[in-house]
Structure formats: C-alpha cells, structure tokens
Amino acid sequence: MSGTLYGIGLGPGDPELMTLKAHRLISSARVIAYPAPDTGPSFARSIAARYLPETVREIPIIVPMRVERFPAQEIYDKAAEEIAAVLESGKDVITLCEGDPFFYGSFMYLFERLSGHFPCEIVPGVTSLTACAAQLLRPLTSRMDILTVIPGPLPDEDIRTRIETAQSLAIMKVGRHLPRLKALLAEMGLLDQAGYVERASLPDQKVSRLADVPDGPAPYFSMILIYKGDEAWTLPPSFSS
Template sequence: MTLKAHRLISGARVVAYPAPDTGPSLAREIAAGSIAAGAEEIPMIVPMRTDRFPAQEVYADAAERIAARLAAGEDVVCLCEGDPFFYGSFMYLFARLVDRFRIEVVPGVSSLGACAAALRRPLTARNDVLTVIPAPLPDAALRARIEGAQAVAIMKLGRHLGRVRRLLDELGLTVQAGYVERASLGAEAVRPLSEAPDPAPYFSMILLYKGDDPWLS
C-alpha cells in the first residue's frame, strides 16, 4: 500500500471493498490497520467460483450504493486487491460513476513488480518485450504468446496451474520459470515452477525470461 493510499483510507468516513460470499475480504484485511474506527463500510459481495454469476448486477448495485453516499456529500474510498486498472474489478465501478462524480484513482503496487521483487529477478530488460498472459486462455493461444515473447508473466493461475506447467514442460521452459503466490503478504511463497501447488491460489503468478540480456550471466 502506498503512503497516499494509507492517508486517504485513514481519513475516510466511508470505505467500500470487494468481498467473497464466503470468508473475509482480502482487500479489507490488507487495509484493516488503516480503516478508522467508526467508518461506514460497504462490502461488495462478489462470488468467487468458476461457474458464471451475474457480475454486472453486483457492480451495478455497488455503484448505486456508493453513488448514494457521494450524492449526500460524503467521500468514499474504494479498496482494490492490486492495482485498480490492471485486471482490476474497480474498472466496472469507475465506468458507472465517472460521468456523475469526481473520481481519483490511486495506483497500487503492481503484482508484476511485487512478484519480480519476491523472485529477485528483473521482469524484462533493454528492448525485450514483456507479455502478460491470463492463464484461462486456451492452450493454442497460450503457446503462441509464450513462443513469441522474450519475457512472460502468466496470471490468474488457480485451477489452470497444471495445464500451464505442462505446456511450459513441452516447450522446455519450466526450468526458466519462477512461481510466486500471495506476493507481499504474510503468506507469500516463492518456488521453482516445478514445486508450485496444483491448483494454485488465485493470487499467484509465473514469471519467465527467455531473452539474452547480460544480467543473466
């Protein structure tokens, strides 16, 4: 969390955050020490499961609850897991509110940077191109993007970890890949990809460098 985010959360009278329908909100747990006593909380319940659910209805309802506080003159701080505009669900709230209210987006520490730091290796170098790939893509699309890249970050692993690892095995790239889960949190784990759990936590990432920059030597 940045110092600016801490300052805004600590001074907020209304705090909104995503939460699963079972268990605690990770976003709230991360920011818990910054939320002021007595602050009103708006949990946005987003079911975390593989089958489809009416996600847009969830965001529409949350946007209207937040809009009611904004229209009453309150400022609302909305917590995000990661960066708001990097695969972040906040984009769906932003689209529903930006035409009616002033919104300031405070960027977070990107998971890309956090995982690279945990692995103690650069993401990419010089003129190499970094390709960010969501693991749920079909095998053919994953293979094509990996083969055409110098540096690769594979996100949203979860139940796709085994499939992605098999593909990297076929390409002879597993030994070059590093695995990080829950980067920057207390339960952070850093492992060679060969030792990664299957399934993996949702908050996990594979970093792979295929370039030939001298930092490797």
C-alpha cells in the same frame, strides 16, 4: 458539490507496500467500499484494516464465489446505486483495491457505472507483477524487452504464440490451471526459466522454480514469470525461499 469516487491501489498484500497516498486517504476515510467473497473476509479490506478509522462507514460488495458468469451485474448495479447516493450527499467514497485498481481489478465494474456521473481519482498501487519479480529476485524486464502479461485461463494455443514472441512473460491468475500451464511450458522447453510465486509479500507466500511446484491446483493469487531474454537470469536449480 458531489463527492469523489476514489479507486485506491493497496499493493499485493503486505500493508507496508501501500503508498503514502493510499495510507493518507484510508486513514481519513469516512466511507469505504470494497469487494468481498460471500465465503470469508475481503482481501482488500484486510490490507487496509490497521489504518481504517473506527467510525468509517463500510459498503462491502459481496460477490458470490459460486456464480459462473463473473461479474455479477446486479450486485455491481446495486453497489453503484448505494455509492452514488453517498457521492451525491457530498461525501467521498474510498474504494479499496488489492494491487492496482486498473490492472485486472474489479474496480472497473464500479468505474464503468459511476465515472460518467461523478469525479473519479485513481491512486495507482504496486501490482502483483513487480511484487512477484521482487520475490523471485529476478528482473522482470530490461533494456528493449517486450513484456507480455497473459491471464492463465486462456487456452493453450493463445498462450503458446505469445510465449514464442516475448522476452518476458507473466501468467496471472494461475489457480486451477497450474498443471495445464506447467505441462505446456515443459513441452516448450521453458521450465528452467519459469519461476512461481504464490501470495507475494504475504506471510504465507511461496516462491520457487515452477519445476519444483507440486501438481494440483494453485491459489487464485499465483503467478508464473518466464524470462527468455538473458541466460544469466535462469533460476538456479536450488532456488526456493
């Protein structure tokens, strides 16, 4: 009997926002895998750290941050090989994933390599999408709203048409695209409806109206939320926390 490959969503960053199931599986893990940059610690591992057994075997998947063409295929090939050997020996591998494994997650690079060969189970997690809405204290979607989620690196033209036809919008992975996106939203007259959240649920999170965010690059874990559906949910001019 081979082991099971688990993709475990750990939520947006606050360890208390992981699920009871994630907590149970992590607390009894024998082998874990997780993505890590070559420049510092793994975010996913840091969320789980306090619950990991001392004897756990760790398989870090170290992805160079300088590589242009993400994902680094060879790195995931090698990691999948190492994980496959563990699964073949009958042990489960618990893959730690920030947010949810299937919501813009790097877990899919393992999943596409291993899911045809081994049993897989996904434990869904709280996404940054609703974590950011919670911090903004503004509903993300309601009633018959259409929600559109857009990666920030896409070109302006793609983003503009999506904004025009949605009631609720989230722009993910804002990062260095912040000044461009802010200019686009200002031009479309939507700055007053746009909220900004950086590192949601972490001690150093930032929450504000987009209009109040200084220009310049934002961190990778930053999001713009726009609500066009209901005037009552316009962010007040004084809003920030």
